[in-house]
Amino acid sequence: MCEGGAGRLTETRPISADLFHRDPGTVEFEPFFEDVFPALFRYCLRLTGDADAAEDVAQEAFVRFLDRGIEGPTRALRVWVFKVATHLVRDRYRVGENRRRLLAAHPVNAAAPDDPERSMERDEVVTSVRSALDKLEERDRQLLLMREEGFSYREMAEMVGVKATSVGTLLARAQERFVDAYRLDGAPVAPDVGGT
Amino acid sequence: MTNPDEGRLLAYLDGELTAGEAESVEAWLREDDGTGRALALEAIRRCAATVTDLLAHLDLPPPTARVRGALPRRAGASRDGRSGSHWLRRSGWAQAAALVLLFAGAGAAAMPGSPVRAFIARALAGEDSRGLVATEDSTSPAAVVEDVGVRVESAAGRLEIVLSGVPDGTPLAVTLVEGELAAVYAPAGTRFQSGDGRIVAAVDATASGASLRVEIPRGTTLASLEVNGRMYLVKDGDRLDLPGPSGDRTETEIRFLTGL
Numbered sequence: 001m002c003e004g005g006a007g008r009l010t011e012t013r014p015i016s017a018d019l020f021h022r023d024p025g026t027v028e029f030e031p032f033f034e035d036v037f038p039a040l041f042r043y044c045l046r047l048t049g050d051a052d053a054a055e056d057v058a059q060e061a062f063v064r065f066l067d068r069g070i071e072g073p074t075r076a077l078r079v080w081v082f083k084v085a086t087h088l089v090r091d092r093y094r095v096g097e098n099r100r101r102l103l104a105a106h107p108v109n110a111a112a113p114d115d116p117e118r119s120m121e122r123d124e125v126v127t128s129v130r131s132a133l134d135k136l137e138e139r140d141r142q143l144l145l146m147r148e149e150g151f152s153y154r155e156m157a158e159m160v161g162v163k164a165t166s167v168g169t170l171l172a173r174a175q176e177r178f179v180d181a182y183r184l185d186g187a188p189v190a191p192d193v194g195g196t
Numbered sequence: 197m198t199n200p201d202e203g204r205l206l207a208y209l210d211g212e213l214t215a216g217e218a219e220s221v222e223a224w225l226r227e228d229d230g231t232g233r234a235l236a237l238e239a240i241r242r243c244a245a246t247v248t249d250l251l252a253h254l255d256l257p258p259p260t261a262r263v264r265g266a267l268p269r270r271a272g273a274s275r276d277g278r279s280g281s282h283w284l285r286r287s288g289w290a291q292a293a294a295l296v297l298l299f300a301g302a303g304a305a306a307m308p309g310s311p312v313r314a315f316i317a318r319a320l321a322g323e324d325s326r327g328l329v330a331t332e333d334s335t336s337p338a339a340v341v342e343d344v345g346v347r348v349e350s351a352a353g354r355l356e357i358v359l360s361g362v363p364d365g366t367p368l369a370v371t372l373v374e375g376e377l378a379a380v381y382a383p384a385g386t387r388f389q390s391g392d393g394r395i396v397a398a399v400d401a402t403a404s405g406a407s408l409r410v411e412i413p414r415g416t417t418l419a420s421l422e423v424n425g426r427m428y429l430v431k432d433g434d435r436l437d438l439p440g441p442s443g444d445r446t447e448t449e450i451r452f453l454t455g456l
Binding site: 144 | 201203204210212240247248251253255256259262263387388389390392394
C-alpha cells in the first residue's frame with residue numbers, strides 16, 4: 001500500500017468508458033471544463049449549501065453536456081451547464097428545506113479552523129449568510145448568484161424566465177433584501193464587508 | 197430625464213445599458229439638484245459589493261481535479277482521433293472482432309484449464325448469462341462494451357488502486373500512460389470509491405468473463421495495485437515489482453489473469 005493514499009474516499013459514480021474517448025463537439029473540452037467547473041461548483045454550493053450536492057450536480061451537468069454532444073459558442077455553453085445545474089438543484093435538492101437540514105447536520109466552514117475563536121466567528125457569518133439567502137425567493141436567489149458568476153442580464157433573464165429589462169430591478173431589490181436580511185439576523189459584521 | 201430607478205442604476209454599474217442609456221444616466225448624475233444622486237449610486241454600488249463579500253464566505257475549494265478525473269475527456273488525436281463517422285466505420289471492425297473472438301473463444305474453450313472454458317461451463321450451468329463482451333480491437337480493452345470507469349490524479353506522486361470481488365480468471369491489463377490521470381475501467385455494476393490518489397473498486401460478482409483495465413501514469417512516484425487482497429503491482433519510481441501472479445509484460449503494459 002502507498003503510505004500517501006490516506007485521503008477520504010467517497011462513492012464515485014463511474015462514467016461509461018465510451019464517454020472517456022468521446023469528442024464533445026466544437027469546444028475544446030478540457031479548457032472549457034477548467035474554466036467553468038469552479039464557477040459552477042461555487043454557484044451550486046451557494047445554492048444548495050452542501051458541498052457533496054454541489055459536486056454531484058456540477059458533475060451531472062457536465063456529464064449531460066458531454067452525453068448530449070452540446071455544441072455552440074463558449075458563452076452559450078456556459079449558460080447551458082448552469083441552467084442544467086439550476087434545474088437539477090431545483091429537482092433534487094429542494095433548496096430551502098435541504099439547506100436548513102444540511103446546515104444543522106454539517107455546518108460548513110469557509111476555511112480550515114486554525115483558530116477556534118476565529119473559526120466560530122466564521123461559522124456565525126456563514127450561518128447568517130445562508131439564513132439571509134434562504135429568505136429570498138428562489139428566482140431572486142438564482143439571479144443574485146448568477147450575477148456573481150458574471151452572467152449578462154440577457155443570460156440571467158433566459159435562465160430564470162423573465163424579461164431582460166426586468167433583471168436590473170429584480171437584482172437591485174434582491175441585493176437589498178439579502179443584505180437587510182443578513183443584518184436583521186443580528187449577524188456579526190464580517191471583517192471584510194463594508195456597510196451600505 | 198425621469199429619475200432612473202435602482203434597477204437602472206445597477207444596470208449602469210454592471211455595464212448593461214446601451215451607450216445612449218448610459219449617457220442618460222450620466223446626465224442625470226451631472227444634474228444633481230442636491231438630492232444626493234451620486235450618493236444613491238454609491239449606495240447601490242456598496243450594496244452590490246457587500247453581497248459579493250458576504251457570498252464569498254460560503255465558498256469552498258472546488259473539487260476540479262476529482263470531477264475532471266471522473267469525466268469523459270476530449271478524444272485525443274494521439275489516442276484514436278475518433279469522430280462520429282469513425283465510430284460508425286469502426287462498427288464493422290467491431291463485428292469482425294466479435295467473430296474473431298468467437299473463434300478464438302471456441303479454440304480457448306477447447307484447452308483444459310482455460311478461463312474461457314471455465315466461463316462457458318459456468319454459463320451452461322446457468323450461473324452467468326452476460327459475460328461475453330466484444331472489444332473493438334485488441335489494443336483497446338478500455339472500449340469493452342458496457343465498461344465504466346473512474347479516473348483520479350495521483351496525490352503527491354502517490355497512487356493506490358484496490359480492486360475487490362474480481363472473479364478468478366478475469367483478464368486484467370495494466371497500462372503505463374502519459375499524463376497525470378490514473379484510471380480503472382471495469383464492467384458496469386462495479387461500485388467505485390475514490391479520493392486523493394486512490395481508487396477502490398468492488399467489481400460486480402456477476403461480471404465474470406469481462407475484463408478490467410488499469411491505467412497508471414508513468415510519472416507516478418509510488419503506485420500500488422491490489423486485487424482481492426493480493427498485491428499485484430508496485431511501482432517505485434521507474435521500478436516495477438510484480439509480487440502477485442506473473443503477467444505478460446511489454447514496455448507499456450502488463451496483462452494478468454486474476455487468481456492464477
